[in-house]
Amino acid sequence: MLSLILPPDLDALRIILDEDPEFLLDAAAMVNCLGTCRLCERRFVPVAPFVESLEPLYGDSRRLHALLRHNQYISLSEALCGFCHADPGLLNMFQKMKKL
Structure with a gap:
């Protein structure tokens, strides 16, 4: 239903x-919801606002x-991005940083 990682070239995007012409709406919603990870500074999409913005399109x-x-x-x-959130060491470091 959703492909969150954009294809590497325009030909793949055209395919x-x-x-699925609505893929463009998914991509627009993703870009509008982008955040920056506080640990690694990677750009990522928080689930809650992304789901809220796509709910009118998908319903469930x-x-x-x-x-x-x-x-x-x-x-x-x-x-935190999914990479840091899934890494207990980074998550522990983040929690210690928040206490400072």
Whole structure:
């Protein structure tokens, strides 16, 4: 249903858009929801605002949330990307930094 990582070239993007024109809406929603990870400064998409912005298109927010939650380029956290959120060492470091 969603492909969060944009294809590497325009030809691949055209093929995706031919098959699913609404992919462009997914990409626009993703760009509008971008955040920056407080640890690694990687750009990522927090799940909650992304699901909220796509819910009118897809209707089933629970299914959409379940589909998205395991993608590392999005995160359940509003402050940490999926890469850092999934790494206990980085998460521990982040929690220590917040106490300072």
